[in-house]
Amino acid sequence: MQELGRPGTGQADAVALRLQELRRAAGEPSYAEIARGVGRLREARGVAPEAAMPPRTTVYDAFRLGRRRLDRDLVADIVEVLGGDPVPAVAPITPTTPLAAVASLPEPSTEVTPTQDAADETPDAEPVAARAAGFHRPRPATVAKLLVLALVLNVVGQSLMTDLDLPIWQDMTGTAVAAIALGPWWGAGVAVASMAVDVALFGDTGFAYLPVAVAGALLWGYGVRWWALARSTVRFLGLSLAVAVTCTAISVPITYLKYDGFTLHDSARLTQSLAESLPWLVAAVFVSNLVVSVVDKLVSGFIALALLETLSMRRAWLRDRLRGRRSRSSALSPGSARASRR
Incomplete structure (x- = not known):
């Protein structure tokens, strides 16, 4: 686990605020849900299941302002789980490395691409703003x-x-x-x-x-x-x-x-x-x-x-x-339930 020592309150808060932006854009999933997502991501990389999922409180702390240390790897995994672009690997971290450079978090996209239907199968690749706006609809x-x-x-x-x-x-x-x-x-x-x-x-x-x-x-x-x-x-x-x-x-x-x-x-x-x-x-x-x-x-x-x-x-x-979000194009149409002999 790579950590930054005393990165500077402004830089740490900037990262926390950007994480909060990404969480809002993703529909405000719970911290437990984010932790499970990080666990699944790490298991896919070969980490043992018992060691893959971080504690919910650890994930919560990554979003909290006023932190003096942040786990760069955890921040990168949270960004990916929330739909941001994967954070590329960086040079070895030292206590003087700027936090903003370590976790160069992507700005939420403001464009909706024409390939949204493909997101049905690969949700991590979808644009964050498109998800927040509720553009997704089933095929x-x-x-x-x-x-x-x-x-x-x-x-x-x-x-x-x-x-x-x-x-x-x-x-x-x-x-x-x-x-x-x-x-x-x-x-x-x-x-x-x-x-x-x-x-x-x-x-x-x-x-x-x-x-x-x-x-x-x-x-x-x-x-x-x-x-x-x-x-x-x-x-x-x-x-x-x-x-x-x-x-x-x-x-x-x-x-x-x-x-x-x-x-x-x-x-x-x-x-x-x-x-x-x-x-x-x-x-x-x-x-x-x-x-x-x-x-x-x-x-x-x-x-x-x-x-x-x-x-x-x-x-x-x-x-x-x-999550209760409606697509702009979601038309209500016929179809449901089955009555029974009561």
Whole structure:
């Protein structure tokens, strides 16, 4: 590790301020996320995994003003992780070497190049200003693959729960994937497609619940797109709970009025049990649906988020979506979620 001794407060602060610029341009990733990025970068160079990732506090200190020492290698790695040009190797460092010369950090680019689609596969090469402005968008082939994946997740999820006799639905995991990654109306479109498959396989018993799936898609999609509720686990937990409550509010009247409070789904067992102790059947329907919906939406939401976080490691546009940044050209179009037989 190469360090500079007493480089001069002005020079050290200049480097810290430039790092802060790059972090803002990259969408303000957390220091833990930057540390993980440095770890992956070093592992790719052959460093042992247990020694590759720096502590989060060490990364944080690199951005802090008033430092007297900076690790040149760490600064260079942070610049590369944040999308800056790799810092070239320099001559051996001495205590009198100017810090600004050691870590000659690039100014954030102000140009948008016509090769942005290539950034889908090589995110570290993308222009920082382009990422900050939200210019990235998925290729049509990527959109098609995600939509197929979302549809498969919905169909397989519900079929698996039915075969295992589990009292949750799992028919909206793909809805969450499409709504979060592509937008709320893409999620709504997947809901319609999933319902079409559901009707073809099982009849129209679940068709009445299509508004439930569409509402979930819109809430997941707009929650991530407008309020950046996927940027932290706590925020996303709150969003998924809001989806569960909204779906219950729409589902209960349908179940009570159309199916007299009971459906063929395994959750009807809980409704029957509650009906014996609660004075009104509608209260039993509400409580049972809410309990099942909370579990179902939390599981669906976090499976979707974990999948998308994994994919986002190599997809700049997907990182933008998860941070809640909208592309200038992002048109909201149809596509999401899948209703089920509740």
